[in-house]
Amino acid sequence: MGALPPRRLAVAPMLDWTDRFYRYFARLITRHTWLTTEMVTTGALIHGDRERFLRFDPSEQPLALQLGGSDAADLARCTRLAAEWGYDEVNLNVGCPSERVQSGAFGACLMAEPALVADCLSAMQDSVDIPVTVKHRIGIDQVEGYDYLRDFVGEVSRRSACRIFTVHARNAILKGLSPKENRDIPPLKYPYVYRLKQDFPELTILINGGITDWPAIETHLAEVDGVMIGREAYHNPWLLVEADRRLFGDHHPLPTRREIVEALLPFLQARIDEGVPLKHMTRHVLGLYQGVPGAKAWRRTLSDPVALRGNDPGLLLKAADELERRLPRAA
Numbered sequence: 150m151g152a153l154p155p156r157r158l159a160v161a162p163m164l165d166w167t168d169r170f171y172r173y174f175a176r177l178i179t180r181h182t183w184l185t186t187e188m189v190t191t192g193a194l195i196h197g198d199r200e201r202f203l204r205f206d207p208s209e210q211p212l213a214l215q216l217g218g219s220d221a222a223d224l225a226r227c228t229r230l231a232a233e234w235g236y237d238e239v240n241l242n243v244g245c246p247s248e249r250v251q252s253g254a255f256g257a258c259l260m261a262e263p264a265l266v267a268d269c270l271s272a273m274q275d276s277v278d279i280p281v282t283v284k285h286r287i288g289i290d291q292v293e294g295y296d297y298l299r300d301f302v303g304e305v306s307r308r309s310a311c312r313i314f315t316v317h318a319r320n321a322i323l324k325g326l327s328p329k330e331n332r333d334i335p336p337l338k339y340p341y342v343y344r345l346k347q348d349f350p351e352l353t354i355l356i357n358g359g360i361t362d363w364p365a366i367e368t369h370l371a372e373v374d375g376v377m378i379g380r381e382a383y384h385n386p387w388l389l390v391e392a393d394r395r396l397f398g399d400h401h402p403l404p405t406r407r408e409i410v411e412a413l414l415p416f417l418q419a420r421i422d423e424g425v426p427l428k429h430m431t432r433h434v435l436g437l438y439q440g441v442p443g444a445k446a447w448r449r450t451l452s453d454p455v456a457l458r459g460n461d462p463g464l465l466l467k468a469a470d471e472l473e474r475r476l477p478r479a480a
């Protein structure tokens with residue numbers, strides 16, 4: 150592809166959710182929003198099924214691969230692989246609080262070790278030409294103040310070439326909260342991220358956490374360079390349809406939801422021909438009609454084990470047509 154769009158809007162990395170099926174679908178809705186893979190650990194990439202973790206459809210670009218790890222040499226090796234496979238960015242996960250991740254000494258616990266993070270990012274950046282970026286929290290455990298975040302970003306940016314920081318604007322609690330609770334319970338502190346941008350104007354700062362609508366996106370964009378959206382982009386992907394014209398100056402005619410479903414069918418059929426069951430893919434499109442009357446029937450049909458057993462992508466079109474037939478006609 151040509152020049153990459155600025156990172157005004159990005160979909161967050163989400164394990165189990167932002168797989169290649171979701172990303173293909175999301176890309177039909179927005180052409181320029183950055184997409185991110187699920188986190189892949191260096192161990193999984195080095196020892197596991199590389200093709201499974203790395204393959205993507207070129208239409209998914211611009212696309213970042215998110216890595217989890219804390220061994221600089223392993224991270225550099227995986228970053229090279231990402232570049233060879235054509236990714237546009239590699240992102241290091243310094244925000245995940247899960248115990249499993251901590252036992253491998255990476256994720257959010259690395260916020261306490263900015264020098265190590267900088268070493269990892271330097272080794273990664275030295276091995277490729279694509280940007281290496283980092284996603285982190287504002288602090289860990291009982292840290293209260295802004296200084297911790299400022300010092301982390303200050304040291305990492307001073308000691309490495311990393312210039313793009315995505316900040317999930319809440320602490321990670323390393324013990325006692327599940328990963329899910331860690332996405333809801335620690336309070337959001339957006340002003341810390343705004344202040345970070347003021348203190349480091351030369352860095353690209355993206356804000357993440359709890360952002361669910363356009364007024365909020367635009368408020369944040371007045372303060373920082375970009376917004377990253379996680380859960381809302383999954384549960385209500387239609388939010389993204391406005392992105393191309395609002396943020397990227399691309400005024401192509403907006404697709405309808407039905408057109409998205411139609412465009413998805415050949416992709417679904419190709420995957421089914423490769424042996425992927427339809428049900429593995431339909432779960433990612435359950436949110437397409439979020440907020441539209443009839444959305445419940447759409448979700449019901451697409452999660453019905455009996456209907457899905459036929460592995461017929463036409464099921465989606467039938468469900469979409471059924472729903473749209475019942476909609477009150479626009480005046």
Ligand SMILES: Cc1cc2nc3c(=O)[nH]c(=O)nc-3n(C[C@H](O)[C@H](O)[C@H](O)COP(=O)(O)O)c2cc1C
Pocket residue numbers: 161162163164165166187188215242243244245284317332357358359360377378379380381
């Ligand atoms: C199901 C799920 C899986 C996630 N997996 C990852 C991950 O692999 N890497 C990561 O950095 N963050 C992960 N996150 C956190 C999101 O990237 C994001 O930081 C968080 O959900 C807050 O943004 P939101 O409020 O817009 O959802 C995950 C979140 C969810 C809901």
